[in-house]
Amino acid sequence: MDNILQLKNINKIYGNGEFQTQVLFDINLDIIRGSFNSIIGQSGSGKSTLLNIIGTLDKPTSGELYINGVRTDSMKKTELADLRNNTMGFIFQFHYLLPEFTAYENILIPYYMKNNKPSKEVIERANELIDLVGLSSVKNNLATKMSGGQQQRTAIARALINNPSIILADEPTGNLDSDTTEKIYTLLREVNEKFKTTFIIITHDRRIAEKADRNIEIKDGKINIDIFR
Amino acid sequence: MLLPFKIALRFLKSSKGQTILITFGIAIGVSVQLFIGLLIQGLQTSLVDKTVGSSSHITVSSVSEDKYITEYESLLAEIKETEGTTYVSASLDNTSVLVKNQDNEDVITSEYVLIRGLSLEEANGIYKLSNSLVQGNMPIQNTNQVIIGKEFSELNDKSIGEEIKVFLPLLNKKKTLVVSGIFDLKVSSLNETWIITDLQSSQTIFETPGKITSIEIQVDDVFNSPNITVSIEEILGNNTNLIATDWQTQNESLLSGLNGQTISSLMIQIFVIISVVLSIASVLIISVIQKQKQIGILKAMGIKDSMASTIFLTQGFLLGLMGAILGILLGISLIVLFTTFALNPDGTPLIPMQLNPGFIVLSALIAIIASTLASLIPAAKSSKLDPIEVIRNG
Ligand SMILES: Nc1ncnc2c1ncn2[C@@H]1O[C@H](COP(=O)(O)OP(=O)(O)OP(=O)(O)O)[C@@H](O)[C@H]1O
Ligand SMILES: [Mg+2]
Numbered sequence: 078m079d080n081i082l083q084l085k086n087i088n089k090i091y092g093n094g095e096f097q098t099q100v101l102f103d104i105n106l107d108i109i110r111g112s113f114n115s116i117i118g119q120s121g122s123g124k125s126t127l128l129n130i131i132g133t134l135d136k137p138t139s140g141e142l143y144i145n146g147v148r149t150d151s152m153k154k155t156e157l158a159d160l161r162n163n164t165m166g167f168i169f170q171f172h173y174l175l176p177e178f179t180a181y182e183n184i185l186i187p188y189y190m191k192n193n194k195p196s197k198e199v200i201e202r203a204n205e206l207i208d209l210v211g212l213s214s215v216k217n218n219l220a221t222k223m224s225g226g227q228q229q230r231t232a233i234a235r236a237l238i239n240n241p242s243i244i245l246a247d248e249p250t251g252n253l254d255s256d257t258t259e260k261i262y263t264l265l266r267e268v269n270e271k272f273k274t275t276f277i278i279i280t281h282d283r284r285i286a287e288k289a290d291r292n293i294e295i296k297d298g299k300i301n302i303d304i305f306r
Numbered sequence: 307m308l309l310p311f312k313i314a315l316r317f318l319k320s321s322k323g324q325t326i327l328i329t330f331g332i333a334i335g336v337s338v339q340l341f342i343g344l345l346i347q348g349l350q351t352s353l354v355d356k357t358v359g360s361s362s363h364i365t366v367s368s369v370s371e372d373k374y375i376t377e378y379e380s381l382l383a384e385i386k387e388t389e390g391t392t393y394v395s396a397s398l399d400n401t402s403v404l405v406k407n408q409d410n411e412d413v414i415t416s417e418y419v420l421i422r423g424l425s426l427e428e429a430n431g432i433y434k435l436s437n438s439l440v441q442g443n444m445p446i447q448n449t450n451q452v453i454i455g456k457e458f459s460e461l462n463d464k465s466i467g468e469e470i471k472v473f474l475p476l477l478n479k480k481k482t483l484v485v486s487g488i489f490d491l492k493v494s495s496l497n498e499t500w501i502i503t504d505l506q507s508s509q510t511i512f513e514t515p516g517k518i519t520s521i522e523i524q525v526d527d528v529f530n531s532p533n534i535t536v537s538i539e540e541i542l543g544n545n546t547n548l549i550a551t552d553w554q555t556q557n558e559s560l561l562s563g564l565n566g567q568t569i570s571s572l573m574i575q576i577f578v579i580i581s582v583v584l585s586i587a588s589v590l591i592i593s594v595i596q597k598q599k600q601i602g603i604l605k606a607m608g609i610k611d612s613m614a615s616t617i618f619l620t621q622g623f624l625l626g627l628m629g630a631i632l633g634i635l636l637g638i639s640l641i642v643l644f645t646t647f648a649l650n651p652d653g654t655p656l657i658p659m660q661l662n663p664g665f666i667v668l669s670a671l672i673a674i675i676a677s678t679l680a681s682l683i684p685a686a687k688s689s690k691l692d693p694i695e696v697i698r699n700g
Contacts, residue, residue, distance in 0.1 A: 162608025
């Protein structure tokens with residue numbers, strides 16, 4: 078099986094001395110390339126902590142993380158930054174666009190981290206993504222001049238611009254209405270099929286979770302249920 | 307990489323009020339620094355110019371018994387060759403006593419005058435004689451023509467074409483001189499006691515052909531005179547009777563005054579720059595906190611720490627650049643206003659100021675470098691920021 082991600086005995090302990098709390102316990106997890114995965118679980122169970130460790134934004138207290146077969150938990154900060162820029166896209170609940178830039182500019186920012194001038198191809202790609210997420214009419218609006226759903230769709234296009242192999246999303250529709258939520262998930266599924274991008278999505282929404290290839294339930298920092306559909 | 311530059315520019319644009327305020331802050335700092343610096347420079351230049359602008363900077367004289375310098379032609383030529391000298395003038399000075407006509411009889415008075423025989427062409431460079439001539443003409447070579455000072459002419463009621471009789475104690479003779487012009491050197495003691503003629507006339511009158519009493523020298527940079535004096539002393543070398551005197555050794559109190567002024571002006575300038583640096587640093591530190599979220603998300607997307615800090619260094623640099631340009635414009639306007647409206651009764655500026663381009667460029671560079679340095683703290687802060695803090699706390 079072609080695994081894009083491998084987690085081996087991941088533990089996460091917050092705090093030090095007397096006030097230590099262990100949030101993740103010996104997590105072992107393989108993620109198949111091109112799959113669409115959902116993570117569910119109660120609030121405080123450790124979902125975001127796990128996703129942030131997978132995204133190399135946080136470090137596990139112990140354990141090993143392999144991305145594309147390469148061990149990452151011992152990499153330097155700049156190597157990790159490069160890795161994130163090249164292979165990962167992030168979608169967060171709070172859209173985190175740069176409010177000083179337009180939708181179009183926001184989408185290109187991950188690309189500008191490695192290139193000075195946008196190539197013809199990337200401009201085409203940006204416009205394609207804008208069409209895909211349905212933002213053509215507002216692409217030159219400042220991030221602050223868009224609705225929540227539009228901002229989230231901008232964040233999705235931005236996460237895709239560098240053609241990442243993994244997209245990590247933490248409650249991407251958490252504060253959107255159910256219609257918009259539906260549309261965004263259909264969109265993510267489309268992207269997954271079109272670009273063969275691996276998705277790991279944290280969600281509270283059982284309906285959404287049921288549409289995924291695999292449901293992983295976290296309970297008290299452990300994998301409780303792991304179902305392939 | 308252009309991204310940090312783009313983001314910096316956009317950050318500055320998006321908080322226009324802050325940007326304008328801080329730019330003006332820097333600009334005012336730069337203009338004050340410029341104004342004070344150039345004011346003190348102008349003040350000092352005009353002071354030094356008034357003190358030694360129209361006099362000898364280095365004077366070669368003889369300590370021999372008769373005070374004469376002979377065979378001076380080669381000395382003159384060599385000193386002229388010396389780097390830094392601009393005018394080299396030979397002079398033969400003699401003190402004489404005025405003779406006045408009382409009841410149709412010549413009476414030797416006790417009023418002394420200094421008859422200065424000057425190599426007029428070179429001396430003109432030092433004393434600006436032809437410019438200070440208020441009436442008449444320069445003396446014609448090898449005649450008994452002289453020019454006299456304004457005060458002398460008034461006190462003794464002498465005008466152009468009239469004769470002056472003097473008694474020469476050394477020769478025990480009386481001589482008659484003819485006034486060809488009246489000068490005003492703006493120093494009343496000189497105007498009262500100097501009678502100027504050309505060197506040859508003087509040598510004839512005093513019967514000392516081939517002799518002079520001093521060589522007067524002006525140099526291009528008055529503050530470099532000690533070094534030039536050393537070169538001249540080397541030329542005098544084997545002639546132990548000759549000494550070279552530097553204007554600086556005779557004006558020590560003036561120089562130490564100037565020095566004190568320079569230091570205090572420098573201190574003011576340094577404090578102005580420090581206050582500029584502190585204000586930029588504080589504004590940018592606040593800006594890092596304001597933009598925490600943006601920096602965090604950029605880092606999550608894979609911006610390198612160095613690029614993240616470049617954003618703030620660039621902001622510091624841009625603020626410094628804009629502040630410096632605006633500050634120079636303000637400073638120059640201030641100086642132009644000051645030199646046009648703060649005037650002496652005669653219409654000349656109270657303090658003549660030169661828009662010294664070197665100093666202006668230096669101020670601008672210092673402001674830009676200081677602003678960039680001031681952004682080091684926010685840059686370091688932004689480099690250290692951990693994206694997980696932002697992601698976790700929304
Ligand atoms: N920096 C921290 N220091 C100490 N404890 C922390 C820290 N961050 C998170 N925790 C704890 O770790 C546990 C897991 O947090 P996490 O954010 O991963 O939960 P979650 O499953 O994402 O919850 P939610 O559904 O509410 O987002 C929580 O009990 C939380 O209090
Ligand atoms: Mg969470």
